Amino acid sequence: MAEKELLKGNYAIAEAAVRAGCECYFGYPITPQTEIGEYLSQRMYDLGRGYVCAESELAAINMVLGAASTGAKAMTSSSSCAVALMQEALSYACSDEVPVVLVNVMRAGPGLGYIYPAQGDYTQAVYGGGNGDYKMIVLAPSTVQECIDLTYKAFYLSQKYRNPTMVLADGLLGQMMEPAVFSKYPYPEIDNSNWALTGAKGREGRKICSVAPSEEKQIEHINNLFKKYELIAENETEWEEIGTEDADIVLVAFGSMTRNIKAAAKVLRGQGLKVGMFRPITLSPFPSGRLNELSNHVKKFVVVEMNMGQMVNDVKLAVNGKTDVELINRSVGQWLSVEEIVDGVNKFIPAGVN
Amino acid sequence: MQVFKIPDSMKKGFKYTFCPGCDHGIAVRLVAELLDEMNLKEKSILVASIGCSVFLYDFLDVDSIEAPHGRAMAEATGVKRARPDKFVFTYQGDGDFASIGLAESTHAALRGENLSGICINNTTYGMTGGQHGPTTLIGQKTTTSPMGRFAETYGYPIKIAEHIALCKGTAYSARVALDTVAHINQAKKALKKAFQVQLDGLGYGFVEILSTCPTNWKMTPDQAHERVKNEMIPEFPLGVFKDVTENIDKV
Secondary structure (H helix, E strand, O other): OOOOEEEEHHHHHHHHHHHOOOOEEEEOOOOOOHHHHHHHHHHHHHHOOEEEEOOOHHHHHHHHHHHHHOOOOEEEEEOHHHHHHOHHHHHHHHHHOOOOEEEEEEEOOOOOOOOOEEOOOHHHHHHOOOOOOOOOEEEOOOOHHHHHHHHHHHHHHHHHHOOOEEEEEEHHHHHOEEEEOOOOOOOOOOOOOOOOOOOOOOOOOOEEOOOOOOHHHHHHHHHHHHHHHHHHHHHHOOEEEEOOOOOOEEEEOOOOHHHHHHHHHHHHHHOOOOEEEEEEOEEEOOOHHHHHHHOOOOOEEEEEEOOOOOHHHHHHHHHOOOOEEEEEEOOEOOOOOHHHHHHHHHHOOOOOOO | OOOOOOOOOEOOOOOOOOOOOOOHHHHHHHHHHHHHHOOOHHHEEEEEOOOHHHHHHHHEOOEEEEOOOOOHHHHHHHHHHHOOOOEEEEEEEHHHHHHHOHHHHHHHHHOOOOOEEEEEEOOOEOOOOOEOOOOOOOOOOEOOEOOOOOHHHHOOOOOHHHHHHOOOOEEEEEEEEOOOHHHHHHHHHHHHHHHHHHHOOOOEEEEEEEOOOHHHHOOOHHHHHHHHHHHHHHHOOOEEEEEOOOOOOOO
16 A cells, blocks of 8 residues: 655656656756656656657657657656647647647746746647647646646546647646655556557558648548547546535636635535535546536536636536626736635625525 | 669659659658668658658658657657667758757757758758748849848858767768769768668767759759759768768768
8 A cells, every 4th residue: 555655746747657657758947847857857767768858848849749659658748838839749749649748837927927826828728729620638636646646647548549638737736745645557558559650560651640641631630530539528528526516606626726616615615605616627628518517506606717717718618608607816826815715706796695 | 684673661652742853752762772771661760851851751661750840850859769779760851950940950969869860951942932941052042032142131051961060979970962873872871871870879870962952943953953063062062071980981
């Protein structure tokens, strides 16, 4: 039985990658995720696995694309403004169906944005900053334990669906310490012998590329990608909800803000309000269906996020006008406190109600 | 007597889509002949680039992946680090290798990656219709330097093979041309060396190939080869700029 250890989020992600069987890590330093590359530089060397201090984030993500095209489990990690540099390769990797794993420990933006934590890359991650129609799988941990569990899952899902998968953490989570356990990697290994580049021995050469030889084939290729995305949504959409059965108000957050809406929901319950919480674990695919079901009895969703209002748009799309959707937010920096959330929710309640 | 045979490493029934008189066809054939002769086809992974050079994966019967523009050497690094037992090579144009991809190309050489790089230098962006590029010669007219390249505004062309030779991790760097039979034979020798240094684990093997682009140069194939001889070779001299092996084959 594995013991609980006091772990920093970034180290938890790095060691989880090792235990998930990551064969190659390529990275370039950027705060607040640099510990991932620092840790792996020694660990991967000791294990005789691949590690390159890449010359840029452009190079790093393309090294991952190359390594993963051979069927190897490969990963890079970075943060916001540097993940922006990787968007071209992610578009390629989605079209090429290469199982890239990418960790984004978000910092402030736009631009350089400094190193305050933030959640401003929701849209970049979920809708993609690259060209064309594509979708990544995006997993959002809220605790150091989930940094481990969802890093495991990112490797598994990326291989299972041959699709780039991102762990979307934030500077708060990357830098904080809390007890967590390294359980054994719980997923089966995926056989990739039918597509990986291994040398054309006893078969014709394989070609991994995003260019189809005709308009018809290109359309067919994109349609097939989107059939896959539907399948992923059907099989893998994941969320957490507490106290939603009788809730009039449901707080919605992702990532480490989940911690504060859980606490705020308890406080508000203590004040006699019927408040629940909901948090997508997969941001892509987004649990729209469940939010829509909840909107049959929930009177108000309050989205709490550290950006100018990004996930709130997906919640609005999910409930499709059936229920009010409000936003409590701050752009970057100090996380919205439990008190701020409680006060914010109370402001949305008309006088005399309750 | 059989005097010519299509190499086994070429795809069955392939048809070149290069313009008439373009030297890409010769370069691809040399690569294919060497894959046959060195018995590399079954262990090869090709990283293709963007531009006319991308079509290599339609002609060679090897495992291949396309790289985003300029990123071929980064992808090749990933492939080789994951599968060190494979023979990994790139085939890029001068714009891909030395303009948008110069950082990746240089750092792969500095790290001494066991990779082989082939760069086709035709002094222009061929696929997009003949624009000014990193190797465009002073005075050369292109669609984006219609008055001819002049240094005050456009700067100077890069000498790629010499640049790569300066990197300590480079095992072999040479420049060759395809304008005469003698030069073609030398080119094949250079490519063989660039492949062999990878197989021997000596580091980065690189060959820059001076090549024609008759369509965008607005020349006949013969005129284009005359230009290689009279204008390109004086600016981009042929030769071996680095060779860490003991017996240097003078190209």
